[in-house]
Amino acid sequence: FEWAYAGTANPGDNIIGPAGGAWTTFGPTDSNGLAITSISSLSGDRIWVREVMQEGYIAFSGDTSTPRDNVSAEMYCHEDVLNYDNYDYIINPVLGETYYCVAFNAPEGGITTYNLTASTTGFGWITSDPAGINCGYEAFDCEEEYEEGTEVTLTATPGGGQKFDGWGGDCSGTSTVCVLTMDGAKSVTAAFSLIPGVITYTVTFDGNGGTPTSTDVVVMEGESVDPLPTVTRDGYDFVEWNTASDGSGDTFTNSTPVIADITVYAIWQPTSVTYYTVTFIDGTTTYATRTVADGQSVGGAMPANPTKTGYTFVGWNTQSDGQGSVFTSGTVVTGDITVYAVWQEYVTPPVYGCTDPVAYNYNPDATADDGSCVYTRSGGYAGPAGVVLGEEVEECGIYLYEYIQYGADNNPYEVRKLQAFLNLHMGSSLPITGIYDLATMDVLSQFQVRYKDEVLRPWVEDAGTHCDENEPTGYVYKTTKRWINLIMCPTLDIPMPDLSDYFPKADCSAYWQAVLGEEVTAAEDGVSDGAVADNATEENGTAEAEGPDELAPEDEEIIQLGDEVETENREREIPISWLILVVILVVAALIWFVLKGMKR
Known part of the structure; x- marks a missing residue:
């Protein structure tokens, strides 16, 4: 430099x-x-x-x-x-x-670096210059990396009562000093043995519950053991080595002369532990406390994260404003400490989707409209607010597609659109739930009666499946669905469906008998029979028979509104219209026979 x-x-x-x-x-x-x-x-x-x-x-x-x-x-x-x-x-x-x-x-x-490894046999040590190797009794640094070309001087030092016998590996000879040039990985061994004729003794170090459990050291007579072995024991502090296992004998130190084989014992005392309190504060309230040993952490005893409406828990901090030190399960505790819950106001991210309840792809969980609303299956616009019948509509399409019945597995998108339609055209305030409940069915029934000429009467006059045109069905089926779609999109060309093939035909004799009975009573009160009969012809009939399009084939079950009617083993009364037809046929036959006789 x-x-x-x-x-x-x-x-x-x-x-x-x-x-x-x-x-x-x-x-x-x-x-x-x-x-x-x-x-x-x-x-x-x-x-x-x-x-x-x-x-x-x-x-x-x-x-x-x-x-x-x-x-x-x-x-x-x-x-x-x-x-x-x-x-x-x-x-x-x-x-x-x-x-x-x-x-x-x-x-x-x-x-480039190379590894140098050292080992010993007997009682002695190997040290190095440059530093890095210190290997032997109670010395365990037996491996080191050195840069290429470094000269490393190794020295062998025998313990008490021992002599150096020589090197092995990449060192050789009996000189206690060996110099190596690190041009590759090296390995050396130093061998030590007892000096002949020297009196030696063995000192056995008993761990007395510690680790290692036992260590033997051989020393010359009158010499001491230095350094002394190291032992550890969980939960205890090492006090000394002693000639008695209960500590009542003589203390054995690194200067005690050894004049005979001897066993000494590690003496222990329980570790003195100081405990501290960690106080967790949430706002102005003590949320939890934990007792922790000095130098330890809370670890798995950390309290569960608190909760606060509208906020996200950030963590614990040594200052209430979060400007101090973060406290976690791994934080080392060295004294009593108070930590505070730190919060961040939670802003609910918007959920994008179609927010219009009458749209086919309405998403009830959406909080922000993304312009994706679709009002027909093909993606065309058919609402959402509806139109007045006869009003010009630039672009629209089918509004309702599916059959809806109370208690059935209805399409919730279809039900939502129906509920929105009824709120608009019947002035109701149905919640847009997508569930066809009794409240929705009640408003739909009112709609059917209001538009009975288009919805209910066809089932009386064309289908002949029901009798009273003032009795609503509460179902969304052919005529109801047709009329809702025409209200929402007047430009649609939706003809009245052919209902003539629907069975079973209604037996209205009891109904008409009841109606005619009411007419006789009305006539006795001064009302013309003819007028009553005309009125009955105009305004009385049957309700709409609702059910899926696929119903009514001979091998399918027929949905019949009103009371259940068992069709098997049931005697049917002959309708009046059939009796009249039979009378006409009989009269015609008689006339034909009379005319034929006159010709003769």
């Missing part, structure tokens, strides 16, 4: 070798990566520092863009850590103070 006083120009980030001139060279770095220099006098407000570049190393890019994509070597002491240049300064230095600069660089093509 090189340093210079304030006012010294940058000789260039990537010149090879020392800059010379006003620049003073120091270093190179030692095995720990440090290069140190002392400056005895100051000049100006800063000291400049730079790296002495070497051949084959990555150049400084000088990239100052955002983001910095061209990462390279860097040298910094002050504030330009991201400029990737080889020129920085220590501002306003003071004599006697210590300042640090950091530089990083690497050979072009990257740095």
Whole structure:
């Protein structure tokens, strides 16, 4: 590295070798990566520092863009850590103070490293320079990575009563020092054994409930064990090694001389635990409390997240305004603490869809209309508000498609459109639910009576399946559906359906007998029989027989309004019209025989 006083120009980030001139060279770095220099006098407000570049190393890019994509070597002491240049300064230095600069660089093509592995037999140790290996009794750093070309010095040190027998692996010989050049992966072993003729003793270290459970160490007579083995036990603190398992014997330390085989025991005491309280506050109310051991976290005992209408729970925080530290199940507790629920007002996102209840694709969950409403199956417009019969309509189509009956599995889209239609044309206020309930059926019945000439009378005169044209059906079937569609779209060409093939035909004799009985009573009150009869002919009839289009074939069940009628094994009365026809045929036959006799 090189340093210079304030006012010294940058000789260039990537010149090879020392800059010379006003620049003073120091270093190179030692095995720990440090290069140190002392400056005895100051000049100006800063000291400049730079790296002495070497051949084959990555150049400084000088990239100052955002983001910095061209990462390279860097040298910094002050504030330009991201400029990737080889020129920085220590501002306003003071004599006697210590300042640090950091530089990083690497050979072009990257740095190659190799692994060094060490092991021992017997009682002894292997250490290394540069540091990294410290392997043997109670020392477990037996593996280290070193850069290619690094010289590593290994030293073998025998324990008490032991001698070094020699190296194995990539080291050889009996010298306690071995030097390796890291030009590949290396592995070494140091062997130790007892010195012949030396009196040794075994010290057995009993874990006394701890781990490891037992460790044997061999030492020469009069020597001590240093370092002592390390043991652990959950929930307990280690106190000492003692010659008695209950701690009533003598303390055994790393300076106790060993003069015989001996067993010593780990002495334990329960870990002293301090507990703290975590208080969870929601608004002004204590939501929950938890007791936590010092240095531990709440973990799985974290309370369930609170709820608040119209708000989303963000989390717990050490400040009620959420500007403190976040508290989670993993936060380490080191004292009593109060945390607060932090909320964010919830804004319900809009649900887009068709919001018009009379549309075929009406979405009752939609809160914002997206213009997708369709009013016919083919996508044409057929509403939604309806039109006055006879009024010109630019574009419309079929409004209702399907059969609707109370208690049936009705199409909710069709029912919604029916409910909207009835509210518009009958002045009702039915909720648009898509459910064909009794309230909807009642309003539909009123509609059928209002338009009985178009809806109910055809079932009396054409079908002959019912008797009273003032009795509504409550079904949406052929004539009802036809008339609703014509009201919604007068330009449609929908003819009256052919109802003549519908069975069974109604037996209206009892109905007419009751009607005629009422007419006789009316005549006795001064009303003309003829007038009553005419009125009955005009206004009395049967109700619309409703049911799916596919009903009425001979092998299908016929839906009959009114009381149920069993058709099997039932005697039917002969209708009056049939009797009249029979009389006419008999009279005609008699006339024919008379005329034939006269010819003779």
